[in-house]
Amino acid sequence: MSRDLGKRIVEALLFAAGEPLDPGTIQAHLPGGLHAADLLDELMRDYEARGVRLERHGTRFAFRTAPDLAPYLEREQVQSRRLSKAALETLAIIVYHQPVTRAEIEEIRGVSLSKGTLDLLLETGWVHPRGRREAPGRPVTWVTTQTFLDHFDLASLDDLPRIEELLQVGLLDRIEVGGEERGPAEAPGGPEA
Numbered sequence: 001m002s003r004d005l006g007k008r009i010v011e012a013l014l015f016a017a018g019e020p021l022d023p024g025t026i027q028a029h030l031p032g033g034l035h036a037a038d039l040l041d042e043l044m045r046d047y048e049a050r051g052v053r054l055e056r057h058g059t060r061f062a063f064r065t066a067p068d069l070a071p072y073l074e075r076e077q078v079q080s081r082r083l084s085k086a087a088l089e090t091l092a093i094i095v096y097h098q099p100v101t102r103a104e105i106e107e108i109r110g111v112s113l114s115k116g117t118l119d120l121l122l123e124t125g126w127v128h129p130r131g132r133r134e135a136p137g138r139p140v141t142w143v144t145t146q147t148f149l150d151h152f153d154l155a156s157l158d159d160l161p162r163i164e165e166l167l168q169v170g171l172l173d174r175i176e177v178g179g180e181e182r183g184p185a186e187a188p189g190g191p192e193a
Contacts, residue, residue, distance in 0.1 A: 086117050
């Protein structure tokens with residue numbers, strides 16, 4: 001067997017391996033007459049000036065990207081995050097009732113709103129405070145952002161389904177408005193600007 005074929009076998013083993021390999025494991029795949037240690041040394045020299053390098057980690061070997069190329073390989077990765085049921089409900093209330101205060105969100109949901117819920121929506125960039133309502137205590141009002149529209153591929157809030165449409169297709173069973181329960185025929189319109 002030729003030395004070049006032996007190097008190709010070692011190279012293929014290292015690329016296919018999910019973890020660094022020791023010379024003994026590599027040697028088991030080589031026919032007699034070829035020594036893994038010699039082939040590994042040659043491959044380390046062959047890959048010295050390339051985008052990937054053959055590196056020794058203790059007694060094992062693995063291909064790694066060249067450290068000097070790290071700045072060119074960096075990328076931003078969007079981390080997806082699941083919203084809790086409370087966060088989804090809060091977002092829906094803000095979308096369809098904006099500008100809305102925390103107290104109004106709690107009244108519509110029927111439960112207290114934890115601080116973390118609005119914080120999570122703020123972190124995603126989907127809501128932000130718009131100002132303060134002219135009422136006792138001057139509560140902050142919340143609205144959706146352009147980032148929200150972009151994420152859901154909406155040109156404007158007018159592109160959202162109206163509440164009566166959601167009721168008609170069965171996505172909402174009922175809706176309470178001002179303490180009264182209303183059905184599809186009585187449901188208020190869609191989102192406000």
